[in-house]
Each structure stands twice: as structure tokens, then as C-alpha cells.
Amino acid sequence: xxxxxxxxxxxxxxxxxxxxxxxxxxxxxxxxxxxxxxxxxxxxxxxxxxxxxxxxxxxxxxxxxxxxxxxxxxxxxxxxxxxxxxxxxxxxxxxxxxxxxxxxxxxxxxxxxxxxxxxxxxxxxxxxxxxxxxxxxxxxxxxxxxxxxxxxxxxxxxxxxxxx
Numbered sequence: 424x425x426x427x428x429x430x431x432x433x434x435x436x437x438x439x440x441x442x443x444x445x446x447x448x449x450x451x452x453x454x455x456x457x458x459x460x461x462x463x464x465x466x467x468x469x470x471x472x473x474x475x476x477x478x479x480x481x482x483x484x485x486x487x488x489x490x491x492x493x494x495x496x497x498x499x500x501x502x503x504x505x506x507x508x509x510x511x512x513x514x515x516x517x518x519x520x521x522x523x524x525x526x527x528x529x530x531x532x533x534x535x536x537x538x539x540x541x542x543x544x545x546x547x548x549x550x551x552x553x554x555x556x557x558x559x560x561x562x563x564x565x566x567x568x569x570x571x572x573x574x575x576x577x578x579x580x581x582x583x584x585x586x587x
Contacts, residue, residue: 424524424542424543424570424571425540425541425542425543426475426477426503426504426524426539426540426541426542426543427475427538427539427540427541427551428473428475428476428477428503428504428538428539429473429476429477429536429537429538429539430476430477430479430506430533430534430535430536430537430538430539431468431471431472431476431477431478431479431535432479432480432530432533432534432535433464433465433478433479433480433481434480434481435480435481435482435483435508436481436482436483436486437464437480437483437484437485437486438485438486438487438488439485439486439487439488439489439490439492439493439514440463440487440488441461441463441464442460442461442485442493442496442497443456443459443460443490443492443493443496444459444462444463445488445490447459447492447496448490448492453495453496453499454499456492456495456496456499457469457496457499457500457501458500459496460496460497460500461497469500472500472501472502473501474501474503475501475503476501476502476503477502477503477504477505477506477539477541478497478502478504478505478506479505479506479507479530479533479535480505480506480507480508480530481507481508481530482507482508482509483509483510483511484505484507484509484510484511484514485510485511485513485514485515485517485518486511486514487511489513489514489517491517491520491521493514493517494514494517494518494521494523495521497523498521498522498523502523503524504523504524504525504526504541505518505523505524505525505526506525506526506527506528506530506533506539506548507525507526507527507530508527508528508529508530509527510525510527519566519569519570519574519575520569520574520575520576521574521575522569522570522572522573522574522575522577524541524543524570525562526541526548526559526560527559527560528548528557528558528559528560529557532550532553532555532557533550533557534552534553536552537550537551537552537553538550538551538552539551541559543562543567543570543571544561544562544564544567544570544571545559545561546558546559546560546561547559
């Protein structure tokens with residue numbers, strides 16, 4: 424699965440309340456969640472984001488509550504992949520479970536607006552704007568398989584729990 428999109432770059436410690444404010448978590452309407460994603464950090468986020476873009480952040484992305492709505496809102500808004508120096512573990516797991524790819528790597532070589540390309544499961548991220556290749560922390564094979572199926576539920580429907 425090859426992903427390609429523009430980088431939208433932000434800072435450290437972006438918590439789940441910033442990703443999707445708590446006042447919007449009482450709905451199951453994914454479009455409504457997507458309409459409010461990141462609005463407290465960047466009110467123009469939904470206008471900047473094009474389907475398939477990459478969200479790039481610093482350390483500790485997704486810290487705070489364990490709400491699954493945070494990765495769901497990002498995915499339904501059109502984010503194809505999140506790149507960060509590090510992730511809160513529960514956010515990391517929730518994202519993989521819903522089929523939202525994550526990359527852990529240094530982000531110094533990525534600028535806002537750069538065009539990035541990544542093959543899910545690869546150990547390399549290509550910055551097409553600068554022609555640089557960035558080494559990434561590889562995902563365990565099981566997580567790559569879950570992502571390629573679109574999330575844990577789809578993976579379990581296809582393979583059952585015995586292949587885990």
C-alpha cells in the first residue's frame with residue numbers, strides 16, 4: 424500500500440483533546456467528527472487538508488485520554504498517515520486497530536508542504552520535495568498486516584484470531 428501526500432506539520436504533545444475536542448465525542452457521525460478535527464490547534468486545518476495528506480508532529484502525539492475518536496476523526500478527515508517522533512501508546516494502538524498508518528522517525532527533514540511518499544511496512548520515507556530518504560522505525564509484521572487489511576476488525580474477519 425503506497426501513500427503519497429502533502430505534509431501538514433505541527434509540534435510536540437498534541438493531545439487527544441486537541442485532535443478532537445471532547446464536546447464533539449458524543450456523536451457517531453464520522454463526518455461531524457472530521458469537520459472538527461484539530462480545530463483548536465489550527466482552525467483552518469480542514470481547509471488545508473486534502474485527502475491523502477500526512478500529519479507530521481513532534482514527540483508524544485496522541486497523549487491524553489484514550490478516546491478512539493481521535494484517530495477515527497483524523498482518518499475520516501482524510502489523513503492517510505501520521506508521522507511523529509513518538510506516539511502515546513494507546514493512540515498508537517487505536518490508530519493501528521482502525522487501519523490508520525503511523526510512522527515513527529526524526530522529522531527534521533520534513534517541512535510543512537513537502538510531498539511525501541511511503542509504502543506501508545517499509546523502513547524508508549521518501550521526501551519527494553527534497554529528494555531525501557528518511558529512515559523510519561519499522562512496524563512489526565503483524566501491524567503491517569493489520570494495516571493492509573484496513574484495521575483489526577477486517578483482519579480478524581479475514582484470518583480469525585489464530586493467525587495473530
